[in-house]
Amino acid sequence: MTRAQRRTRTTRLTAPLAAAALLAGGLGAVALSAGSAQAAPAAASAAAPDDFNGDGYADLVVGAPDATVSSAAKAGYVAVTYGSADGVSTTHTQVISRSTGGVPGSATANQRFGASFAKGDLDGDGFGDLVIAGGKAGSVVLWGSASGLTGGTALAGYGASPQTGDFDGDGTTDLALFSAQSLGGDDPEGAPAALWKGPVSRAGKPAAVLPLLDKSLWWGYEEDDASCETGGGCEDGPSSITGPVDSGEVGDVNGDGKDDIVQWVYGGDGVWGNRLLLGGGNGFTRGWVPGEDTGRDTGTGIGDVDNDGYDDVVVGRDGWNDKVRVAFGSASGLSEDNVQSFDQSLPGFPGAEEEGDALGATVSVGDVTGDGFADIALGLPGEDVGDVEDAGSVALIPGSASGVTGTGAQTFHQNTKGVPGVAEAGDRFGVSSALLDVDGDGHLDLAAGSTAENGENGAVWVLPGTANGLTATSSVAFGAGDLSAPATKAHFGAFLR
Numbered sequence: 495m496t497r498a499q500r501r502t503r504t505t506r507l508t509a510p511l512a513a514a515a516l517l518a519g520g521l522g523a524v525a526l527s528a529g530s531a532q533a534a535p536a537a538a539s540a541a542a543p544d545d546f547n548g549d550g551y552a553d554l555v556v557g558a559p560d561a562t563v564s565s566a567a568k569a570g571y572v573a574v575t576y577g578s579a580d581g582v583s584t585t586h587t588q589v590i591s592r593s594t595g596g597v598p599g600s601a602t603a604n605q606r607f608g609a610s611f612a613k614g615d616l617d618g619d620g621f622g623d624l625v626i627a628g629g630k631a632g633s634v635v636l637w638g639s640a641s642g643l644t645g646g647t648a649l650a651g652y653g654a655s656p657q658t659g660d661f662d663g664d665g666t667t668d669l670a671l672f673s674a675q676s677l678g679g680d681d682p683e684g685a686p687a688a689l690w691k692g693p694v695s696r697a698g699k700p701a702a703v704l705p706l707l708d709k710s711l712w713w714g715y716e717e718d719d720a721s722c723e724t725g726g727g728c729e730d731g732p733s734s735i736t737g738p739v740d741s742g743e744v745g746d747v748n749g750d751g752k753d754d755i756v757q758w759v760y761g762g763d764g765v766w767g768n769r770l771l772l773g774g775g776n777g778f779t780r781g782w783v784p785g786e787d788t789g790r791d792t793g794t795g796i797g798d799v800d801n802d803g804y805d806d807v808v809v810g811r812d813g814w815n816d817k818v819r820v821a822f823g824s825a826s827g828l829s830e831d832n833v834q835s836f837d838q839s840l841p842g843f844p845g846a847e848e849e850g851d852a853l854g855a856t857v858s859v860g861d862v863t864g865d866g867f868a869d870i871a872l873g874l875p876g877e878d879v880g881d882v883e884d885a886g887s888v889a890l891i892p893g894s895a896s897g898v899t900g901t902g903a904q905t906f907h908q909n910t911k912g913v914p915g916v917a918e919a920g921d922r923f924g925v926s927s928a929l930l931d932v933d934g935d936g937h938l939d940l941a942a943g944s945t946a947e948n949g950e951n952g953a954v955w956v957l958p959g960t961a962n963g964l965t966a967t968s969s970v971a972f973g974a975g976d977l978s979a980p981a982t983k984a985h986f987g988a989f990l991r
Contacts, residue, residue: 542615542620542621542622542638543613543614543615543622543658543667544613544622544930544931545577545621545622545638546574546576546621546622546623546624546638546639546642546643547576547621547638547639547640547641547642548620548621548638548639548640549576549577549578550934551576551577551578551579551931551932551933551934552577552930552931552932552934553574553575553576553577553622553932554574554575554577554582554928554930554932554941554954554956554990554991555572555573555574555575555611555613555624555990555991556572556573556574556575556941556943556954556986556987556989556990557570557572557608557609557610557611557986557987557988557989557990558570558571558572558573558608558952558974558979558980558984558985558986558987558988559606559607559608559609559985559988559989560606560983560984560985560988561591561974561979561980561981561982561983561984561985561986562980562982562983562984563591563592563593563601563607563980564591564593564600564601566601566602566603566605567603567604568603568604568605568606569591569592569593569601569602569603569604569605569606569607570591570601570605570606570607570608570609571589571590571591571594571607571608571979571980571984572589572590572591572607572608572611572624572626573587573588573589573590573974573977573979573986574587574588574589574590574624574642574643575587575932575972575977576642577930577931577932577933577934578932578933578934579933579934580933581932581933581939581956581958581968581970582932582956582970582972584972584976584977587977588642588643589977589978589979590608590626590636590643591607591608592605592607592628592631592634594646596644596645596646597634597636597646598634598646598647598648599628599631599632599634599648602631604629605628605629605630605631606629607626607627607628607629608626608627608989609627609629609988609989610627610654610655610656610740610741610989611624611625611626611627611656611989611991612624612625612655612656612657612658612669612991613625613658613991614658614659614667614669615638615667616635616637616658616667616669616692616693616694617637617693617694617695617696618666618667618692618693619638621637621638621639621640622638623635623636623637623638623643624636624638624643625649625656625658625669627653627654627655627656627674628653629653629654629674630653630674631653632648632649632650632651632652632653633648633649633652633653633656633671634646634647634648634649635647635649635694635696635698637696645696647696647697647698648698649671649698651673651686652671652672652673652686652687652688653673653674654672654673654674654675654738654739654740655672655739655740655741655742655757656669656670656671656672657669657670657742657744657755657757658670658744659744659753659755659773660692660751660752660753660773661689661752661753661754661755661773661774661778662691662704662752662773662774662775663750663751663752663773663775664691666691666692666693666701667692667693667694668689668690668691668692669689669690669692669694669700670687670688670689670690670706670742670755670771670778671687671688671689671690672685672687672735672739673685673686673687674738675737675738675739675760676738677738677760682736682737682738682760682761682762683736684734684735684736685734685735685736685738686734687706687734687735688703688704688706689703689704689705689706689777689778690702690703690704691703691704704776704777705776705777706734706735706777706778707735707771707777707778707779707780708774708776708777708778708779737759737760737761737762737769738759738760739757739758739759740757740758740759740760740766741757741758741794741989742755742756742757742758743755743756743794743795743796744796745796745797745805745807745823746773746804746805746823747770747772747781747796747804747805747806747807747823747824747827747828748772748804748823748824748825748826748827749803749804749823749824749825750773752772752773752774752775753773754770754771754772754773754778754781754805755770755771755773755778756768756769756770756771756783756794756796756807757769757770757771758794761787765787765788766788767785767786767787767788768783768784768785768786768788768794768807768809769783769786770782770783770807770827770828772827781827781828782827782828782829782830783807783809783821783828784807784809784815784819784821784828784830784833785809785812785815785819787814788812788814788815792809792810792811792812792854792855793809793810793854793855793856793857793858793872793873793927794807794808794809794810794857795807795808795857795858795859795870795871796808796859797859797860797861797868797870797893798823798867798868798893799820799822799859799867799868799869799870799893799894799897799898800822800867800893800894800895800896800897801866801867801868801893801895802822802823802895804822804823804824804825805823806820806821806822806823806859806868807820807821807823807828808820808821808854808857808859808870809821809854809857810852810853810854810855810856810857810872810873811837811852811853811854815835816837817835817836817837818835818836818837818853818854818857818870818872819833819834819835820833820834820835820836820870820897820898821833822834822897834897834898836891836898836900837853838851838853840891840898840899840900840903841899841900842899842900842901842902842903843889843891843900843903843905844889844903844904844905845877845887845889845905848877848878850876850884851874851876851877852873852874852875852876852877853872853874853889854872854873854874855873855874855875855876855924855925856871856872856873856875856924856925856926856927857870857871857872857873857927858870858871858927858928858929858940859871859929860929860930860938861893861938862890862929862937862938862939862940862959862960862963862964863892863937863959863960863961863962863963864936864937864961865961867892867893867894867895868893869890869891869892869893869929869963870890870891870892870893870898871888871889871890871891871927871929871940871942872888872889872890872891872924873886873887873888873924873925873926873927873942874886874887874888874889874905874924875922875923875924875925875944876922877907877924879907879908879909879917880909880917882909882917882918882919883919883920884919884920884921884922885907885908885909885917885918885919885920885921885922885923886907886908886917886921886922886923886924886925886944887905887906887907887923887924888905888906888907888923888924888927888940888942888957889903889904889905889906890903890904890905890940890963890964891903892963902962902963904963904964906957906964906966907923907924908921908923910966911966912965912966912967912968912969913955913957913966913969913971914955914969914970914971915947915953915955915971920946921944921946921947922944922945922946923942923944923947923955924942924943924944925943925944925945925946925987925988926942926943926945926987926988926989926990927940927941927942927943927990928940928941928990928991929941929959930991931959932956933958935958935959937958937959937960937961938959939956939957939958939959939964940956940957940959940964941954941955941956941990942954942955942956942957942990943955943986943987943988943990944987945985945986945987945988947973947987948973948981949983950983950985951973951974951975951981951982951983951984951985951986952973952974952984952985952986952987952988953971953972953973953986953987954971954972954973954986954987954990955969955970955971956969956970956971957969973986974986
């Protein structure tokens, strides 16, 4: 995970979320510029993927995929809140939709622009870039600069869950692209996918287009299928992959210097699950990962929990498994024989386990404390707070050389002293999360979302990280109205990165 620097904002919530004007209409055709996100003298050291304006602070991106934009219902947008020594700010922001000047395309109903997105320095200029999925209309790349995100390059045909990383191990950022597919049917068909070798120019041209899957291995997966010869429509052909892709996380589970992707994909018959794509010089190969067949939504995160040099995969509890699982990485990747499982009965885990808590509905993994061990942030959006049903909470479980022990575990909710707001029934606080250092103090901060807050308008909270874990002190919260963005049932905070 990336680093940046520190701290304090004073925006607070009442119950429900205090909002400025809630805009029922659409984002105007305001040109995409970052005049309100001016770069400050560098005082921190965020890695380029998280830092769009090069000021050394990580920038938080918030998705609002169900917002009405230019009178188009569920057209969607993303909000970029720039980091600073005082943390994220509701004044140094950009709100970006298909109606924003410079962004290719136009806002259309049910497009859900911003349902997923990825960060990465695609052109190698030292500024993070943002790739926003736009459904059937394809994706858009916004380019980082000293003044923030600018411009807009269309990626036609690839509108689902883009992923960035050094997948071939050559030191440049690559871009894995997937197509938007309709859900339904017992046996999803293949759809176009591509691996763009970095660097990617601002004209949308990669250094090369590689097969998504390694040519030396894909043939055997679909024996005697003539369509596989050209990769057209078969699951593991080099230019197609089966199953609608909803989200993904990137890390290196086998320590070979090539990034890997864990994807959340639809397998048919109403069942979702994880798929592991292992990076390589000739495209991805397949590997085992927990949660391949889950039956319901659950979170997945990647990070080095035991600090052994291999990233580990953390999967929340799901329809078939009632525990969170940590699959530890190794030189040979992940194995069913090297998995740790736990739930709220873990010694030191605050709170009692109840049916419907949805432990790990969202998972983020990163080193909050700075001790070298990645910590695990878990959303529990179905947890009751006292007698308030489904108010929701978030937990931080520290990593260690022994994996997860429960020592030092923390939980937070809207009735925690210092956390803005008041726990209300059905808020489902913790339905989304991200770990990144928005205040530049060397400790990752936790962003947590509640899409049900304020009548399904949604809101986001940021809890600062410290050497002792997360703290509610100086935590902040904001909604779409605080950014002068469309708020009504926008589900602001549905996706965070």
